[in-house]
Structure formats: structure tokens, C-alpha cells
Amino acid sequence: DARVTQTPRHKVTEMGQEVTMRCQPILGHNTVFWYRQTMMQGLELLAYFRNRAPLDDSGMPKDRFSAEMPDATLATLKIQPSEPRDSAVYFCASGLALTGGATEAFFGQGTRLTVV
């Protein structure tokens, strides 16, 4: 049963600390998305990758957020330093985009981040 796996599921950290969230996309998928969800803003697109290359990360606060795909089985989202306003649920999703086709996205369970 192929699924997107995110770790950790929950993270509580103190302001100023570094936070790293990990995502294992579905094997064979070539597109990975990172989203942040809050009650106020809904689902915001932070960054996405195609074949491990970043296509757009304009949704991320550049000074503190970074997203990478060190290999095809791992995507990471890092916040350094974290702030209380970063508290949210962070979702990773993966999909298979074919030439001339479209991507149905499969979402992970999310990482609930609380920065105190």
C-alpha cells in the first residue's frame, strides 16, 4: 500500500530552535510538494520539486526556511530559527507528472508543529 510518510507526526519546540521535517514520497513519483496549513491561511504552497530539482519555493520565508531533496526517497523542510508563527500542520505530497499530463497528489499525514 504505497503512501507518503512524514516524520515526525508531532513536534513541540522552543522558539529559536531548528526544526527538520522529513518526507518519504511514494516510490516512482517525480513531483514533491510542501504545504503549510493553518486555520487562518488554509493550505499554502511552500515549495515543490520535480525530479528532485526545486521548481518554485517562492512561498517560503527565505530567511528561515529551506527545502531540499537529497535523494529521490527523501525530502526535507527545515526551519531555522523557528518562531511561534510557524506553528501549523506541514504536509508533504507527491505525484507523478507525465509530459503533457497532470499530477494527482498523494498527501502524507502531516507534521503538527508547535513552537512555544
Added chain:
Amino acid sequence: SQKIEQNSEALNIQEGKTATLTCNYTNYSPAYLQWYRQDPGRGPVFLLLIRENEKEKRKERLKVTFDTTLKQSLFHITASQPADSATYLCALSRSDNNNDMRFGAGTRLTVKP
């Protein structure tokens, strides 16, 4: 600026009726549009995808329309059931080679028995 608006935060209907949810967009030229369902504490789950050159798509009790002139998509659930209660999200992507999928705020549907 680009906007994706779902017409209402919440929609309450009676079991057996048809639920109709709306997604409007401005300053956007999507190549395709998707609908997702999200239950509390879980990630969104894909339901349907429709391309800009398609008018309508169906899947079981679900139907999606896509009107690029009105810049609107309608999502219908016929013969609704309490189990259909969830938040429904529309997502737009600009092009097949740059699928930067962005979501509306969602509509919370409650189907009362």
C-alpha cells in the same frame, strides 16, 4: 494577485440531497483543476481532476464542471450521505509543465441524517 475562492466556509444539507460547492478564481489561467476531500486530522485525498478543455467529469456520485469563461468550477455530490461530511478543497495548476498546485480555503460540508 491570483485568488482562488470557495464560495462558502460551510454548507449544511439534508441526506439524500445534492450538495453543490463552488470554486472561483481570478488572475489565473489554470491548465487543470482538482478537487480534494479532507477529514479532520488527516491530509487531503484526491477525488477528481478536470482539464481546461474538458467541460465535465464524473465519478460515481461526484460530478465536476469547469467553465474557463466564468472562471468557475462546480463540484456536485448527488444522493449525499452523512459519510460525505468533510472539508472539500479545490486546487488549481497553471500548466502541465509547471504544476504549482494551489488550494482554495475549502468548504466544510455537513450532511445531516
